Amino acid sequence: xxxxxxxxxxxxxxxxxxxxxxxxxxxxxxxxxxxxxxxxxxxxxxxxxxxxxxxxxxxxxxxxxxxxxxxxxxxxxxxxxxxxxxxxxxxxxxxxxxxxxxxxxxxxxxxxxxxxxxxxxxxxxxxxxxxxxxxxxxxxxxxxxxxxxxxxxxxxxxxxxxxxxxxxxxxxxxxxxxxxxxxxxxxxxxxxxxxxxxxxxxx
Numbered sequence: 736x737x738x739x740x741x742x743x744x745x746x747x748x749x750x751x752x753x754x755x756x757x758x759x760x761x762x763x764x765x766x767x768x769x770x771x772x773x774x775x776x777x778x779x780x781x782x783x784x785x786x787x788x789x790x791x792x793x794x795x796x797x798x799x800x801x802x803x804x805x806x807x808x809x810x811x812x813x814x815x816x817x818x819x820x821x822x823x824x825x826x827x828x829x830x831x832x833x834x835x836x837x838x839x840x841x842x843x844x845x846x847x848x849x850x851x852x853x854x855x856x857x858x859x860x861x862x863x864x865x866x867x868x869x870x871x872x873x874x875x876x877x878x879x880x881x882x883x884x885x886x887x888x889x890x891x892x893x894x895x896x897x898x899x900x901x902x903x904x905x906x907x908x909x910x911x912x913x914x915x916x917x918x919x920x921x922x923x924x925x926x927x928x929x930x931x932x933x934x935x936x937x938x
Contacts, residue, residue, distance in 0.1 A: 778819040779848035785830035786854055787839060790814030794832040794839075796853065801825060803884035825892055827861075827883045828853050842876050846896050856906060863902035864895075 781798060785791040796816045797807040800823030810816040810830065820826065826845040830853040833839055843857040851857075862876055873879045879886065887895065 777822055779822050779824070780817060780819050781826065781828070781845055781848060781851055782815070782817045783828075783843075783850050783852045784814045785810050785816060785841060786814045786852070787841070788855075791830055791832050791839065791841070791853075794830045796828065796830045798826050798828045798845075799880065799883045801884060801887040824848070825887060825895055827880055829880050840876075842880065844895075844899050846892065846899075859906045860899060860903040863905050864898040 785794045785796055790812070791810060791814045792812045794810045794814065794816075795807055796810050796818060797805055798818055798820045799805045800821055802821070802823045804821045804823060806818055806820045808816050808818040824845065824847050828843040828845065828851065830841045830843075831838060841853045841855060841858045842861045843851050843853040844861055845851040858876065861879065865873060865879060873882060873886075890898075
């Protein structure tokens with residue numbers, strides 16, 4: 736395997752690791768003691784970063800749980816956020832900044848409490864997971880977000896996790912195809928932001 740192929744493999748492996756974390760968030764915060772008399776927590780914490788390559792400073796980050804309950808917070812100057820949401824995994828996240836034609840809207844998914852980033856790659860993975868099933872086929876990410884409670888009732892968590900995981904791998908595979916076909920890697924790799932908009936086969 737030559738150096739160029741090794742570099743491509745390393746890039747794609749890194750991208751896959753970053754996206755697949757969407758479907759496998761740390762659920763340490765989700766554990767609780769069953770000791771008698773201990774009050775059960777009713778919220779879970781999601782933390783992460785909203786970014787488009789650069790941090791999405793001051794973005795409004797909103798999360799919706801499986802019951803349709805939402806909670807929002809404003810990300811910091813570094814794009815980082817921490818939000819306590821009413822328990823009810825899986826969660827769908829939306830980060831928005833700006834208005835009109837300059838508005839940026841990104842999406843992500845969390846199967847449990849923990850760390851989850853909101854980026855163009857996670858947005859693409861959510862879109863790619865939108866199946867053609869009559870009960871789950873929505874025309875846009877905004878519709879998926881609005882109908883999240885219905886979607887989670889029509890599908891099991893395992894089905895959603897599997898769809899997101901598969902979609903994340905498809906996004907990485909498509910990025911690798913673009914790299915292989917269009918990029919002279921002997922001069923290094925460009926900013927991947929435009930590549931994150933490449934449509935996947937399941938869309």
